[in-house]
Amino acid sequence: xxxxxxxxxxxxxxxxxxxxxxxxxxxxxxxxxxxxxxxxxxxxxxxxxxxxxxxxxxxxxxxxxxxxxxxxxxxxxxxxxxxxxxxxxxxxxxxxxxxxxxxxxxxxxxxxxxxxxxxxxxxxxxxxxxxxxxxxxxxxxxxxxxxxxxxxxxxxxxxxxxxxxxxxxxxxxxxxxxxxxxxxxxxxxxxxxxxxxxxxxxxxxxxxxxxxxxxxxxxxxxxxxxxxxxxxxxxxxxxxxxxxxxxxxxxxxxxxxxxxxxxxxxx
Numbered sequence: 433x434x435x436x437x438x439x440x441x442x443x444x445x446x447x448x449x450x451x452x453x454x455x456x457x458x459x460x461x462x463x464x465x466x467x468x469x470x471x472x473x474x475x476x477x478x479x480x481x482x483x484x485x486x487x488x489x490x491x492x493x494x495x496x497x498x499x500x501x502x503x504x505x506x507x508x509x510x511x512x513x514x515x516x517x518x519x520x521x522x523x524x525x526x527x528x529x530x531x532x533x534x535x536x537x538x539x540x541x542x543x544x545x546x547x548x549x550x551x552x553x554x555x556x557x558x559x560x561x562x563x564x565x566x567x568x569x570x571x572x573x574x575x576x577x578x579x580x581x582x583x584x585x586x587x588x589x590x591x592x593x594x595x596x597x598x599x600x601x602x603x604x605x606x607x608x609x610x611x612x613x614x615x616x617x618x619x620x621x622x623x624x625x626x627x628x629x630x631x632x633x634x635x636x637x638x639x640x641x642x643x644x645x646x647x648x649x650x651x652x653x654x655x656x657x658x659x660x661x662x663x664x665x666x667x668x669x670x671x672x673x674x675x676x677x678x679x680x681x682x683x684x685x686x687x688x689x690x691x692x693x694x695x696x697x698x699x
Contacts, residue, residue: 436497437627441579443530444555452560460563464595473549473572473598474618476521477672478649485696486666489551489651490520490689491676492542495533498630503680508538509545511685516546518689519697522572524551524674536568543569551600555579559591566595572619577603578627582611589615600651604636609643620644621674625654634661638668659694666696 480487492515494506512523525542526534539552549571556562556575565573573592577585585601592599601612602621612620622637632655641650652665653674665673675692682688690697 435628437576437578440497440528440531440555441557444528444557447530448558448560451564457560457563460560460567463567464563467567467569470566470571470596470598471549473522473551473600474649476549477619477651480521480696481649481671484666486662486670486693487521487672488519488689488693488696489522489524489672489674490515490518490679491524491526491553491674492538493524493526493532493534493676493680496677497531499677501533502677509541511680512542512546514685515679515689516548518686519693520548520689521672522549522551524553524574524676525570526676527552527554536564539565539568539570549598556588557584559588562588562591562595562597566597570597572598572600574621575599575601577601577608577612578605582614585611586615589617602653603640606640606643609640613644617648619649619651621651621653623653624656634664637665637670641669656692659692659696662693662696 477487492508492511494503495501515523525539526532527536527539528534543550551572552565552570553574562573575588589599598619600619600621601615601617602623603612604623622640624634624636625632634655637652649671651672651674652670656673656675657678679685679688
């Protein structure tokens with residue numbers, strides 16, 4: 433685990449304990465019956481692959497530890513509605529507050545405003561966060577292999593699936609492929625950013641794709657900025673891309689989506 437991940441995980445554990453004191457787990461469990469059933473996050477992405485298209489997970493993201501504030505005029509609901517109108521298959525919502533200036537409340541508000549699947553993107557370490565995600569209206573939950581012991585990864589994956597959501601299991605280091613495959617995932621994400629150096633290499637996704645069974649859908653994450661990048665992913669059997677920074681920096685988010693995706697958007 434990189435030093436930045438270690439720092440984030442330590443802080444996150446404290447956040448989780450504080451949240452459990454504010455809202456006990458039993459209270460979250462009682463709210464599950466009040467939430468509409470989750471949408472099929474994975475199918476929303478693989479529909480594009482059946483038409484030789486790459487699907488877009490567009491990210492609502494205000495800031496990051498490496499880049500600081502990405503968008504000053506940050507209106508998460510407006511951004512999400514623009515993504516949905518512009519052809520995104522799914523939306524990723526950053527909910528980490530301390531490092532990414534996200535909030536779980538953003539996910540709740542966005543769920544009320546759009547009808548496409550939503551991903552809770554955070555550093556998920558505990559079942560409590562999975563319950564939070566479902567109660568907030570998430571359809572998918574990110575799990576990061578670099579943050580979790582292999583058995584914990586499997587446990588959290590099983591819980592996410594048991595609640596009807598989709599787990600997007602992310603890795604960077606190829607040595608974590610066996611732990612990821614032990615989950616029997618439907619959806620795997622590959623981070624192109626080395627969390628030790630923050631360098632980006634899009635070929636990393638292509639190399640990992642070759643090590644994954646073809647029946648597992650794959651998402652390429654980080655460093656995708658141009659339509660040429662998108663075409664590279666399509667030509668190498670990548671099913672979907674997760675893009676935040678390049679879209680969030682644009683003055684015209686809808687035009688940025690169109691420029692990025694080109695003919696990869698559903699008509």
